[in-house]
Amino acid sequence: MVGTPTAQTVTLENQGDLDITSLQLSISGPQAAEFTLSTDCAATLAVGVSCTATITYTPATIGPVTAALDITYHDGVENKAQAVSLSGEGLSTPTYTLTITTVGNGAVTKNPDQASYEAGTVVELTAVPASGWVFSNWSGDLSGSDNPVSVTVNADMNITATFVELPSADNFVASLTVTDATEQTRMLSFGTASGATSGYDAAHDQKAPPMPPPGAFDARLLNGSEAYYKDVRAPVTEGTEVQWTLEFQPATGGWPVVISWNPLTLPPGSFRLQDTGGGSQVDVNMKTQHQFVADSGTPTTLLIRYVAPTAASFTSATVDLETGWNLVGLPLDVADGALGSVFPTAEAGALFMFAGTYEPATHLVPGRGYWLSSTQTVAQNVQGYPIDNPTYWLEAGWNLLAVPFCTINLPLDATEDPDGLVATVYEYGGVALGYQNATALAPGKGYWVQAAAAGMIRPGCDVPAKRTPASLRRHLQPPPMRPSCRSKTPGVAAARCT
Known part of the structure; x- marks a missing residue:
């Protein structure tokens, strides 16, 4: 050529x-x-x-x-x-087309933007959601949710960008996945929509058949005398509550049962997963947790309770960012958790969460800590709604955690950590100080929390300081390194970045 x-x-x-x-x-x-x-x-x-x-x-x-x-x-x-x-x-250099299709409301920019590309050309794609929408994922000749993302054109390519509408009290549909220990799974959907009623609506709902005999798996949402796999209700006004009733039945040998959801799909407001007794046995904040593991003693009928926020509760908080890497979290329940919406000074593609290893993220959810790289030092104003009575699910080992809106002093007491899960808590003191033992969890910051086993904690807001015990001054293993000092991608370097 x-x-x-x-x-x-x-x-x-x-x-x-x-x-x-x-x-x-x-x-x-x-x-x-x-x-x-x-x-x-x-x-x-x-x-x-x-x-x-x-x-x-x-x-x-x-x-x-x-x-x-x-x-x-x-x-x-x-x-x-x-x-x-x-x-x-x-021979002439072959050229190829790069065709972009969108689903939902949004657009995709190409850099360089050309009608065709010579073989080997690297093109950066940036998904730009319309107001009230968020980018979800790529499909076709590209997969994943990185945004922006670069592709190398060596053949004709067809790529689809999918955008989803931000949830609101008037219009949202969230998924709830119920999986038992035999790996039987049922996905349920609940939400609100204009035109929907509190009863069955053929345009919105899907009925479920009767529950199978004991020993056979299934899960459903109950609404009066009917059972649903999808239950969409009428929109709610501010400050009012709507409930969905979850019923599940594991297969023989199917305990424990994992109930999971994506907090990003939940609109602003309070979402709690509780037992029918008002939370005396099960009380999970669905905004700060993404799953609940039910053991054999857990009631098999639970409530999803949604209370829409009030305009009067809308408030703001400040998150301090330094130039470079920061451990951060959401101090409030925000309407749009997209990185650029919450932290405009953040570098594109420089947001990472931790789930056993670093994973790139595009949105922030309450309760989870993140590594974020900022292009400048700034006191970032964040607006949203307070999150009351947060709960957190910890995996055994290291977790990245963030607390909303109030300071939680350490150590946690027996009501906050009844199983004694928390072994070590670290905060990040910047490049000069690195990781340090934390004496309190402050809103807007992320923290490394080492758990002796998997389970749930429910820290509460504190006023008096608590003494940091010896268990918080040691660690069983070093925490993961922060993302590479010179790269936006978490690195496995020979020396720890401090």
Whole structure:
């Protein structure tokens, strides 16, 4: 292809009885300029010795070209000359199309933005959601949810960007996944929509058949005398409550049962998963937790309680960012958790959460801590609604945690950590100080929390300071390194960044 060099090597060997002298090599011909010569041949080539000449062809024109490798020398008797024919053909560089399709309300920018691209061109794609929408994921010839993302065009590509509408009290549908220990799974949907009622609506709901016999798995949402796999209700006004009743039945040997959801799909307001006794056995804040693990003693009928926020409760908080990497969290329940919406000074693609290893994120949810790289030092104003009575699910080992709106002093007491799960809590003191033992959890910051086992904690807001016990001054293992000091991608470096 034009501009792409190819090379070929010729070997010259003196097979005669006399030394060759005055050896010279050169390229001639009408397209000699498209060929270059490099050689290790000296002027004298002794008997039985060989040398090489490498000819590199770099097409500058489209179509066939010819030239010659001219070899002149004295064979010990007379001057002689030979010519080796050279030929090649310049081909045009192939071009390909990059077709972008969108689902939902949003657009995609391409950089560079061209009708077609030469093979090997790297194109950066940026999904730009419309107001009230968020980018969800790529599909087609690209997968994942990184945004922006770069693709290398080596064939015609068709890529779809999917945008989803931000949840609101008037219009949201969230998914609830129920999975038992035998890996049987049921996905349920609940939400509100204009035009929906408190009863069955064919346009919004999906009924469920009767529960199978004991020992067979299923899960459903109960609404009066009916059972649903999808239960969408009428919109709620501020400060009012709507409830969905979850009923599940594990298969034989199916305990424990994992109930999970995505907090990003829940609109502002209070969402709690509780037992029917008002939370005396189960009380989970669905905004700061993404799952609940039910053991065999857990009631199999639970309530999802949603209370829409009031305008009067809307408030603001400040999160201090330094230039470079920061451990942060949401201090409030925000309407749009997209990185650029909450933290405009954040570097694109420089938000990471931790789930056993660092994973890139595009949105922040309450309760979870994140590494964020800021382009400047700033006191960022964040607006939203307070989150009352947060709960957190900890995995065994290290977790990145954040608390909303109020300071929680350490150590946690027996009502906050009844199973004694928390072993170590670290805060990040910046590049100069690195990780330090934390004496309190402050809103807007992220913290490394090491748990001795998986389970739930429910820290409460505190006023008096608490003494930091020995258990918070040691750790079983070092916490994960922060993302690479020189890269936006979490690195596995030989030395820990401090």
